[in-house]
Amino acid sequence: MSNELPIKRIAIIGGTGDQGKGLALRWALAGFDIIVGSRAAERADDAAKEMTEALARSGAAQAAINGAHNTEAAANASIVVLTVPFAAQIATLKEIRDKLQPGAVLIDVTVPLEPAVGGKPSRVLGVWAGSAAEQCKEQVPETVQVVSAFHNVGAEALADLSHEVECDVIVCGDKKDAKEKVRPLVAAIPGCRYVDGGVLANSRTVEAVTALLIGINIRYKAHSGIRITGLN
Numbered sequence: 001m002s003n004e005l006p007i008k009r010i011a012i013i014g015g016t017g018d019q020g021k022g023l024a025l026r027w028a029l030a031g032f033d034i035i036v037g038s039r040a041a042e043r044a045d046d047a048a049k050e051m052t053e054a055l056a057r058s059g060a061a062q063a064a065i066n067g068a069h070n071t072e073a074a075a076n077a078s079i080v081v082l083t084v085p086f087a088a089q090i091a092t093l094k095e096i097r098d099k100l101q102p103g104a105v106l107i108d109v110t111v112p113l114e115p116a117v118g119g120k121p122s123r124v125l126g127v128w129a130g131s132a133a134e135q136c137k138e139q140v141p142e143t144v145q146v147v148s149a150f151h152n153v154g155a156e157a158l159a160d161l162s163h164e165v166e167c168d169v170i171v172c173g174d175k176k177d178a179k180e181k182v183r184p185l186v187a188a189i190p191g192c193r194y195v196d197g198g199v200l201a202n203s204r205t206v207e208a209v210t211a212l213l214i215g216i217n218i219r220y221k222a223h224s225g226i227r228i229t230g231l232n
């Protein structure tokens with residue numbers, strides 16, 4: 001059962017990619033126990049080894065990063081993060097959904113960008129469910145609590161451990177307690193701030209902002225983020 005799993009363990013499905021690795025590095029540095037998931041366990045092991053070595057080179061204390069097949073990763077953490085391309089989201093969820101623990105929090109980071117159909121990364125696709133996060137929710141058992149977060153945080157900024165990540169993380173979800181479980185993960189990334197984005201359907205707006213940021217990054221040759229002002 002999920003409450004028997006270590007609360008500091010995070011599984012990252014598609015954790016061999018840029019976004020998954022960036023998040024894994026930051027969370028491992030903060031002391032979380034990471035399972036990097038992949039469709040191929042060997043690729044996951046290689047990515048875990050590469051990140052462990054990178055953290056050791058940066059002088060970090062010994063990191064707990066291990067690799068596993070996506071299904072094994074999903075079964076062994078109460079916080080599961082999905083970082084796969086939008087085109088792979090449904091197929092990946094179909095593969096892992098029966099492995100997710102009842103009560104697990106599933107953090108969807110997927111952005112429905114146009115490259116999924118051969119288009120531009122600065123454009124967001126219309127999704128019948130409303131957003132990638134709502135599509136994610138449709139694919140998993142009701143006992144799994146879907147939250148959307150980390151869409152506006154770029155992989156390059158995450159990977160650069162010498163700098164803080166200047167970005168607010170807007171967290172959307174229908175259950176307040178599930179969103180609260182994401183708060184320590186945001187706080188673990190220097191420079192990031194948790195902002196409650198309201199219901200899961202608000203992820204439609206947050207996901208679209210990522211496409212806007214990608215366009216800004218292209219124009220300014222930058223790694224931009226967002227800040228919400230005026231909050232207490």
Ligand SMILES: NC(=O)c1ccc[n+]([C@@H]2O[C@H](COP(=O)([O-])OP(=O)(O)OC[C@H]3O[C@@H](n4cnc5c(N)ncnc54)[C@H](OP(=O)(O)O)[C@@H]3O)[C@@H](O)[C@H]2O)c1
Pocket residue numbers: 014015016017018019020037038039040043044082083084085086087088091092109110111112113150151152153154155156210
């Ligand atoms: N990169 C960013 O800066 C950024 C920022 C915010 C949000 N995001 C979102 O986060 C997600 C991941 O982004 P990314 O840049 O990390 O993507 P990515 O590197 O292209 O892919 C991530 C991982 O997904 C798995 N994958 C790729 N194609 C797949 C397929 N057809 N079926 C199943 N798994 C597949 C691969 O892992 P294996 O081959 O090991 O299985 C890959 O390493 C995307 O939805 C993206 O929009 C990215």
